[in-house]
Amino acid sequence: MASSTERRLPVMADVAREAGVSHQTVSRVLNDHPNVRPDTRARVEAAISRLGYRRNLVARALVTKRSRTLGVVSFDTTLYGPASMMYGIEQAARTAGYFVSIVSLKSLDAANVRDAIDYLAEQGVDGVVVIAPQRSAGRALESLPQGLPAVAVEGSHTTGVPEVCIDQVEGARLATRHLLDLGHETVWHVSGPADWMESEGRIEGWRSVLEEAGRPVPEPLAGDWSPRAGYEAGKSLAAMRGVTAVFAANDQMALGVLRALTEKGVRVPEQISIVGFDDIPESEFFSPPLTTVRQDFDVVGRHSIELLLRQIDAGLSAYERLVVPPSLVVRSSTARVR
Amino acid sequence: MASSTERRLPVMADVAREAGVSHQTVSRVLNDHPNVRPDTRARVEAAISRLGYRRNLVARALVTKRSRTLGVVSFDTTLYGPASMMYGIEQAARTAGYFVSIVSLKSLDAANVRDAIDYLAEQGVDGVVVIAPQRSAGRALESLPQGLPAVAVEGSHTTGVPEVCIDQVEGARLATRHLLDLGHETVWHVSGPADWMESEGRIEGWRSVLEEAGRPVPEPLAGDWSPRAGYEAGKSLAAMRGVTAVFAANDQMALGVLRALTEKGVRVPEQISIVGFDDIPESEFFSPPLTTVRQDFDVVGRHSIELLLRQIDAGLSAYERLVVPPSLVVRSSTARVR
């Protein structure tokens, strides 16, 4: 019900009239242009606050061809990892004066990711960060809209797109070596879902340490990151003989394993040691507190924005790859083998 | 290094030339206008894909005064609750054809929230969802930029802004009544931080059930949502006499309590029963699996978008309040009092 009394929002010209200057001068004040006399600036500022004027960034973007908005495409941001990255990215972007538009996908197949990126490109984002932990997502990065700066997080380092990732292999090596150092003959692994970069990296790291030490490499138990998958794996593990050490590909699955073992009366760490991955806030308070691999998602977020802004500002995208090292957090779920 | 060979992105006029029509016709095709002959449409579509044309939503927004972008202001989206709401909101918005720009605040004081909203308003969002679980955030809603549609989630229902929230009081009543029904004389409470709507609602619900049943009301132990706070509270609880039932204001604190009790050799639920709040994915696999109150964040997200779009489309903002009922999930951390 648009009534004729409805007042439209003030625009620059209104401020100009109110302050008795040209709209250009208002623009200069707003953009901190040096060449404005202090008293003119004061008059304009007074007019702005008197009118409650707010500038229209859409119009500005149209002419500058810069929206100062970045796009982020991510998988299910309900999970701790993606949520933490998102947070780090948003903080870093805002600090740099950028907005963040997000798209959270339920599935990272190439078509979905491509659509999301196209969608963001139409909206005029200045660049995109794609959290692409699955191979399928990586494929979407091979055909970016022309001229769109992009950064991949946890990408497959095969796309030519600059990327930042956590050293999954090293993380898994830390975990596995820790267990071997405690005297365990070998280490069982509950893996993440196939097709995920993290899953593959963690399997690789785990396997490499065992092989280097000349230890038997058990078949990994396939999980899907969920506590339930860990629980099912834990039940299998409890039924097997000779298991003394388990490396779960994330903390939630480690929790499931822990639960299953507890149910079966297997004591942790006395009978079986467990290491997780992620260091979610809860893991310190599991029973027993979980030894795990800490990933600094914040740093990843900050780095990805850095790489992206460098492309945007320089207008070029030399391939660059930033690897963030993980660290082992030893708590009480691991112990010397008896 | 802008070279002269750099090709600019194709615009509508380029497509028009390529297809041998006016740019207006291209616009009609893009907007599914009915009055376009099928073969003209086909020619235009061919030209679009040949040129790899992508429309410029910024220019469109300038003239339509609609950006088809919604803003969301939230507190630390690393937490399960906010992250889940965000996810629900983004899904619902995208389904409705809207983008989502986010701002995650480290602190919800009124000035921060106001800045965030102003920031989004300048960017031209069509409306904002403010996840405002603290009183301080609510205050920022009292002075919205004129004409900006808004919805509060978990607001303080004192602002006149339409809102959707979960019935915290009822959730706490469910938890407390469950414990009394199991024969417990009274229930201790580990609360959330002061100034949070959720904290207050949960305290109120817990207290009201105890009072209605004529039971003693112990002083709540003040927490801050973190597992560590629960852990500290748990240590206190373990040292007290006569404690048989505890209601923690969220699952993470319940985990901390559980951990402290386990350390002190207090058995759950045999000696002390515990109920949490949130039903995070992990809680089913705590030891013991946690009885808790489930909140459907997805539904909250969807409802908030519904309310917002209704305002945007209708151009009016009648105060409306949607309350989502929580439900009790009984698992193994609660038992009959001995």
Add this chain to the structure above:
DNA sequence: CTGTTAGCGCCTTCAT
């Protein structure tokens, strides 16, 4: 230091 002029790429209105 300040004002004027000319678009940015698109949609709306009116004409054909």
Add this chain to the structure above:
DNA sequence: ATGAAGGCGCTAACAG
């Protein structure tokens, strides 16, 4: 069914 003209609110380039 299609085209032409005009303008959304702003900034860039040039005058003065």
